[in-house]
Amino acid sequence: xxxxxxxxxxxxxxxxxxxxxxxxxxxxxxxxxxxxxxxxxxxxxxxxxxxxxxxxxxxxxxxxxxxxxxxxxxxxxxxxxxxxxxxxxxxxxxxxxxxxxxxxxxxxxxxxxxxxxxxxxxxxxxxxxxxxxxxxxxxxxxxxxxxxxxxxxxxxxxxxxxxxxxxxxxxxxxxxxxxxxxxxxxxxxxxxxxxxxxxxxxxxxxxxxxxxxxxxxxxxxxxxxxxxxxxxxxxxxxxxxxxxxxxxxxxxxxxxxxxxxxxxxxxxxxxxxxxxxxxxxxxxxxxxxxxxxxxxxxxxxxxxxxxxxxxxxxxxxxxxxxxxxxxxxxxxxxxxxxxxxxxxxxxxxxxxxxxxxxxxxxxxxxxxxxxxxxxxxxxxxxxxxxxxxxxxxxxxxxxxxxxxxxxxxxxxxxxxxxxxxxxxxxxxxxxxxxxxxx
Amino acid sequence: xxxxxxxxxxxxxxxxxxxxxxxxxxxxxxxxxxxxxxxxxxxxxxxxxxxxxxxxxxxxxxxxxxxxxxxxxxxxxxxxxxxxxxxxxxxxxxxxxxxxxxxxxxxxxxxxxxxxxxxxxxxxxxxxxxxxxxxxxxxxxxxxxxxxxxxxxxxxxxxxxxxxxxxxxxxxxxxxxxxxxxxxxxxxxxxxxxxxxxxxxxxxxxxxxxxxxxxxxxxxxxxxxxxxxxxxxxxxxxxxxxxxxxxxxxxxxxxxxxxxxxxxxxxxxxxxxxxxxxxxxxxxxxxxxxxxxxxxxxxxxxxxxxxxxxxxxxxxxxxxxxxxxxxxxxxxxxxxxxxxxxxxxxxxxxxxxxxxxxxxxxxxxxxxxxxxxxxxxxxxxxxxxxxxxxxxxxxxxxxxxxxxxxxxxxxxxxxxxxxxxxxxxxxxxxxxxxxxxx
Numbered sequence: 001x002x003x004x005x006x007x008x009x010x011x012x013x014x015x016x017x018x019x020x021x022x023x024x025x026x027x028x029x030x031x032x033x034x035x036x037x038x039x040x041x042x043x044x045x046x047x048x049x050x051x052x053x054x055x056x057x058x059x060x061x062x063x064x065x066x067x068x069x070x071x072x073x074x075x076x077x078x079x080x081x082x083x084x085x086x087x088x089x090x091x092x093x094x095x096x097x098x099x100x101x102x103x104x105x106x107x108x109x110x111x112x113x114x115x116x117x118x119x120x121x122x123x124x125x126x127x128x129x130x131x132x133x134x135x136x137x138x139x140x141x142x143x144x145x146x147x148x149x150x151x152x153x154x155x156x157x158x159x160x161x162x163x164x165x166x167x168x169x170x171x172x173x174x175x176x177x178x179x180x181x182x183x184x185x186x187x188x189x190x191x192x193x194x195x196x197x198x199x200x201x202x203x204x205x206x207x208x209x210x211x212x213x214x215x216x217x218x219x220x221x222x223x224x225x226x227x228x229x230x231x232x233x234x235x236x237x238x239x240x241x242x243x244x245x246x247x248x249x250x251x252x253x254x255x256x257x258x259x260x261x262x263x264x265x266x267x268x269x270x271x272x273x274x275x276x277x278x279x280x281x282x283x284x285x286x287x288x289x290x291x292x293x294x295x296x297x298x299x300x301x302x303x304x305x306x307x308x309x310x311x312x313x314x315x316x317x318x319x320x321x322x323x324x325x326x327x328x329x330x331x332x333x334x335x336x337x338x339x340x341x342x343x344x345x346x347x348x349x350x351x352x353x354x355x356x357x358x359x360x361x362x363x364x365x366x367x368x369x370x371x372x373x374x375x376x377x378x379x380x381x382x383x384x385x386x387x388x389x390x391x392x393x394x395x396x397x398x399x400x401x402x403x404x405x406x407x408x409x410x411x412x413x414x415x416x417x418x419x420x421x422x423x424x425x426x427x428x429x430x431x432x433x434x435x436x437x438x
Numbered sequence: 439x440x441x442x443x444x445x446x447x448x449x450x451x452x453x454x455x456x457x458x459x460x461x462x463x464x465x466x467x468x469x470x471x472x473x474x475x476x477x478x479x480x481x482x483x484x485x486x487x488x489x490x491x492x493x494x495x496x497x498x499x500x501x502x503x504x505x506x507x508x509x510x511x512x513x514x515x516x517x518x519x520x521x522x523x524x525x526x527x528x529x530x531x532x533x534x535x536x537x538x539x540x541x542x543x544x545x546x547x548x549x550x551x552x553x554x555x556x557x558x559x560x561x562x563x564x565x566x567x568x569x570x571x572x573x574x575x576x577x578x579x580x581x582x583x584x585x586x587x588x589x590x591x592x593x594x595x596x597x598x599x600x601x602x603x604x605x606x607x608x609x610x611x612x613x614x615x616x617x618x619x620x621x622x623x624x625x626x627x628x629x630x631x632x633x634x635x636x637x638x639x640x641x642x643x644x645x646x647x648x649x650x651x652x653x654x655x656x657x658x659x660x661x662x663x664x665x666x667x668x669x670x671x672x673x674x675x676x677x678x679x680x681x682x683x684x685x686x687x688x689x690x691x692x693x694x695x696x697x698x699x700x701x702x703x704x705x706x707x708x709x710x711x712x713x714x715x716x717x718x719x720x721x722x723x724x725x726x727x728x729x730x731x732x733x734x735x736x737x738x739x740x741x742x743x744x745x746x747x748x749x750x751x752x753x754x755x756x757x758x759x760x761x762x763x764x765x766x767x768x769x770x771x772x773x774x775x776x777x778x779x780x781x782x783x784x785x786x787x788x789x790x791x792x793x794x795x796x797x798x799x800x801x802x803x804x805x806x807x808x809x810x811x812x813x814x815x816x817x818x819x820x821x822x823x824x825x826x827x828x829x830x831x832x833x834x835x836x837x838x839x840x841x842x843x844x845x846x847x848x849x850x851x852x853x854x855x856x857x858x859x860x861x862x863x864x865x866x867x868x869x870x871x872x873x874x875x876x
Contacts, residue, residue: 003676005596020676020839021676022837023837039644039676040596040598040643040644040645065836065837066837067676067837067838067839100676100808100837100839100840101808101809101810101834101837101838101839102837103835103836103837104810104834104835104836105835127638128638128641128642128832128833128836129836131638131641131642131643132641132642132836137642137643140598140600140642140643141598144593144598144599144600147599147601148589148593148599151586151589155582155586158443158478158479160478160578160579160582161582161585161586162578162582162866163585163651163668163848163865163866164866164867165666165866165867165868165869165874166604166651166653166666167617167653167665167666167869167874168874169874169875179605179619179620179621180619180620181617181618181619181620181628182617182618182619183617183655183665183874184655184657184871186874188874190619190628197866197867200565200566200569200866200867200876201866203566203569203570204566204569204570204575204578205478205569205575205578206477206478207478211649212651213601213604213650213651215604215605217621217622219622227605227621228603228604228605230601238441238458238459238477238505238507238538370538370539371539372539372542391875391876394566394876395566396539396542397541397542397543398503398541398542398566398567398570399460399461399503399504399505399538399539399540399541400505400539401458401505401538401539402538410601427601428600428601428602428603428635428638428639429602429603429635429638430603431603431605433622436603436605436606436607436621436624436626437607437829438638438829438832
């Protein structure tokens, strides 16, 4: 008999079916044994009666998280029993059970509860188990939707999907936080972004996007940072100015939020996530943001960049004044942006932006310098050595059009959609300074 | 005036348009200057007349690969001129030209020719330029389609897209070819496949797929190997046997080939790639394949595994006898498969397969051991230390269902679709033992 999914059962009342999945929980009521079975499509209650001798013997043995198959008759649940809506309107009267695989040790927590309520180290130490909890599991359904919509929206706008190398010959790119690797007889480095290569992609394809791993050797211990994550990158050529880039990012993010809302409504329910997404995200200059922080929140910032608390407050302000969970901060000072960022008319500032979503920067981008000579000069202005950027500079000897793009954190946008307190919760097996396992 | 794409021009005869792109080639005929303009959507001929003084001055200056914008009138090309079908049926009578970006050095080869005819080192040394050649460029349109269809087919079959860590705490997984990295104060390793983590994914989601980078520290110098590539992985739970896995892979590969044929017909034309794809790919045991090689081709193999020449010959045989460019070889001996491979009833062999496409293995997969105790024993049988697999073994303490999956090389399938002689040609910026640039 062919196995079917639990989601297919409701239309098969009165018929015999074969299911497979995990024991979410087993409960014994008098002589009856109730096993809630869980598969990738849902949850269903099964009842084993003592007169089904063989099945009953096996039902007595199974414990939470055993992998089993169940054969039995589909019945409507009595009306008054249908309180627990997760279990649906039908149940299985069991005829046969088979154990595919058992559990080899005491479980550290009960997977079937709605909220796991374990600390974050336990959550990750027992990741194989915690991922089976529905609410945790649902995070990755949303995550998968984010990836899907990102690719679809990019393709729909004429962007070609590319894959760029993660092993680099040198640690340049205007950042210092590279992991070093032993590459045969020499040293090499892990890419901390596809920046240079997606710009090369513009030269070949005009519009490119990449969904790829990036590696950051940053010794951060925050709820926003991890050392390996999946970046949603894009780069587009023949732009008029950096508003073209922001418009495209805005359209993409809006589509992601819309699709998640539409296709993951059941997952969102558990997270109670009401999003404020205006048609046009507010855009303010970073300097204006700093003034607002001072005037509205009495917060003075040391230096010229906004800090994490400032990002939270400016998000609060955007929500209050613009009914928006998203806000673009623009025109970051030249000194805190990489050398390849296009300067504004006032060359103290740059044609760049960050996108803040519910208090956290989820994307950063801007227009890039496309003129070879200007780029060469800017490398020197940033006190970098042009020799180190030989292969990068080569791109600009070949007629590069005005262009710009962004990097968008796939895990951060997922985190913020669901209101998770730590970005690591949106990563299957997160990597931080201390954690490389499981 | 808003820039439009060249592909939009044919329906705008008699109207004024603004285009942007690269100079594919400039030709002067008497007093007329012809510039073939190339953008991501196609190629178009523009004509600048001497009486357009400003435009003419600029047209005189532009060279191949300059990035420019052109404004002008759309005209039908005279009938007898429409021989070069790449240029289409319309042309632009230029009114205005603007140089966005020029070329800073002598070009090592002419991009506009149909075939570059450069050796493979030149192809990659000048990758930013070679990617602009239409035939080279087209490879990545096909590649992008491969990625798209892979994800769509997997999703359509209930697989969840996941992203697994590329930084590992130890170099296990039954292979020795790991790159070592310096991870803060300790050593770590780059994943050579998502094998362990996609199996963990089965425990949480039943069916998962991943499109991700894998790193192989193999000192190979062949046309089939690179040290970094993009693997199309999948893993599925609750299978009956490893035929379920082969069936799913077969469906996926067929869909990829079908979509490429349908959506990339123009790109395929340049490659003259007629594929033989039967509804069901032939499947033969590896031992049978070795016998066929001996009987039909007089080839004796040292050892128990097939070699690259054998893979080419068995492909030849499959094409001759089954009219198929694809063939599954199955039941590889236990000793040449990783420890986690499910043994067959005759435990000398395994429930495993390779998929050969036009002489090259493009995918490898099989059923995995899901029972904790059997896996533990098999680790010992393979003379490995269970201590090294602690985190992997943990997955199997939690009721793992029967499962299996595959890894499919995205670049190899692209290479073979197009009949490229080297897999590196299907990679934007390939990495091999000697090459880490550009």
